[in-house]
Amino acid sequence: MEENTIEVQQHDNQWGPNVWTHLSTVRQRSPLIQCITNFVSMDLMANTLLSAGASPAMIHSLEEIPDFTPHAHALCINVGTLTADWLPAMKSAAELANRLAKPWVLDPVAAGASSFRLEACLELVGLKPTVIRGNGSEIIALSKASVGLTKGVDSSHESSDAVEAATSLAQARGCIVAVSGAVDIITDGQRVGGAQNGVAMMQKITATGCSVTALIAAFVAIDPLHAFEATASALSIFGIAGEIGMGMAKGPASLRMHLIDSLYGLDQATVLHRVNIISLP
Numbered sequence: 001m002e003e004n005t006i007e008v009q010q011h012d013n014q015w016g017p018n019v020w021t022h023l024s025t026v027r028q029r030s031p032l033i034q035c036i037t038n039f040v041s042m043d044l045m046a047n048t049l050l051s052a053g054a055s056p057a058m059i060h061s062l063e064e065i066p067d068f069t070p071h072a073h074a075l076c077i078n079v080g081t082l083t084a085d086w087l088p089a090m091k092s093a094a095e096l097a098n099r100l101a102k103p104w105v106l107d108p109v110a111a112g113a114s115s116f117r118l119e120a121c122l123e124l125v126g127l128k129p130t131v132i133r134g135n136g137s138e139i140i141a142l143s144k145a146s147v148g149l150t151k152g153v154d155s156s157h158e159s160s161d162a163v164e165a166a167t168s169l170a171q172a173r174g175c176i177v178a179v180s181g182a183v184d185i186i187t188d189g190q191r192v193g194g195a196q197n198g199v200a201m202m203q204k205i206t207a208t209g210c211s212v213t214a215l216i217a218a219f220v221a222i223d224p225l226h227a228f229e230a231t232a233s234a235l236s237i238f239g240i241a242g243e244i245g246m247g248m249a250k251g252p253a254s255l256r257m258h259l260i261d262s263l264y265g266l267d268q269a270t271v272l273h274r275v276n277i278i279s280l281p
C-alpha cells in the first residue's frame with residue numbers, strides 16, 4: 001500500500017467524486033486493518049472489510065501487538081464484549097498506533113451501560129483516537145461521562161439528539177466524532193456533516209454499527225489527513241450498500257447477505273448517483 005494521502009475536494013457538490021475516490025483507493029491499496037473487537041461482530045466486520053477491498057485481521061492478544069500492530073495501516077478498537085482482561089491489549093495497541101502515527105478508530109459500544117464500561121471508554125478516548133463512531137446514546141454518554149443513558153448496545157436517542165454532544169466531544173478530544181442513525185452525523189468540532197444514506201432495517205442486523213466503524217478505519221487508513229472526509233465517505237458507502245441490498249432483501253437475514261454483495265459490487269455511476277451528504281448548520 002502506498003502511504004500517501006489522497007486528494008479530496010472540499011465542496012459539498014464534490015462529495016460524490018470524493019466518496020468514489022475513497023472507495024476506489026481502498027480497493028487499490030487494500031489496507032490492513034487490525035480489529036480488536038467483540039465476539040458478536042467479528043464475522044460481519046471482517047466480511048465488510050473484505051467486500052470493500054480492505055484486509056481485516058482480528059488479532060487481539062497483548063503478546064502479538066508489538067509484532068503485528070506496526071504492520072497494520074489502521075486499528076479499530078471496539079469494546080462490545082469487554083472484560084477486564086481485554087483492556088491492556090486495547091490500550092497497548094492504541095498507544096503503539098499513536099507512537100507510529102497510525103490512525104485508530106474507537107467504537108464505544110454501550111458506553112453508558114455500566115461504570116466499568118464508561119471508565120474503560122474514557123481511558124481509550126484519552127489515548128487519542130482519530131475517530132470515535134457510536135450511536136446517539138453512546139456519544140451522549142461519552143460526552144457527558146454519564147452512565148444510564150443507553151438501552152444496552154442499542155440507542156435510545158436519535159442521532160440528531162447527539163449533535164451537540166458530538167461537537168463538544170470532538171472539540172474536547174481533538175478528534176472526529178461520528179454518530180450513526182437515520183442521518184449519520186460527522187463532526188470535527190467545527191464542521192458538521194450529515195450522511196443521509198442507509199435504510200432503517202440495518203438496525204435489525206447485529207454488528208452493522210461495529211462494521212461501519214471498521215469501514216471508517218479502512219477509509220481513514222488510506223487518507224489519514226482528511227479523516228472527516230474519509231469518515232463521511234465510509235458512512236455513505238455503507239448506507240448505499242444497505243439501500244441497494246434492501247432492494248433485494250426480504251428481511252434482516254437476507255439484507256445482511258445483500259448488503260455485503262452490494263458493497264462488493266458498487267460501481268462509480270451508482271456511487272455518484274446515490275451519495276447524499278450535506279453540510280449541517
Ligand SMILES: Nc1ncnc2c1ncn2[C@@H]1O[C@H](COP(=O)(O)OP(=O)(O)O)[C@@H](O)[C@H]1O
Pocket residue numbers: 134135136153154155180181182183184197198199200201202203207208209210212235238239
Ligand atoms: N433509521 C435509519 N435509517 C437509515 N440507516 C440507519 C438507520 N439507523 C441506523 N442506520 C444505519 O445502520 C448502521 C448502524 O447504525 P446504528 O444502528 O446506529 O449503530 P449501532 O449498531 O452501533 O447502534 C449505520 O450505517 C447507520 O447509518
Ligand SMILES: Cc1ncsc1CCOP(=O)(O)O
Pocket residue numbers: 038040041080081109153205206207208209210211
Ligand atoms: C449485541 C452485542 N452485545 C455486545 S456487543 C454486540 C454487538 C453490537 O453491535 P452493533 O453496535 O453494531 O449493533
Ligand SMILES: [Mg+2]
Pocket residue numbers: 109110134135153209210
Ligand atoms: Mg454499536
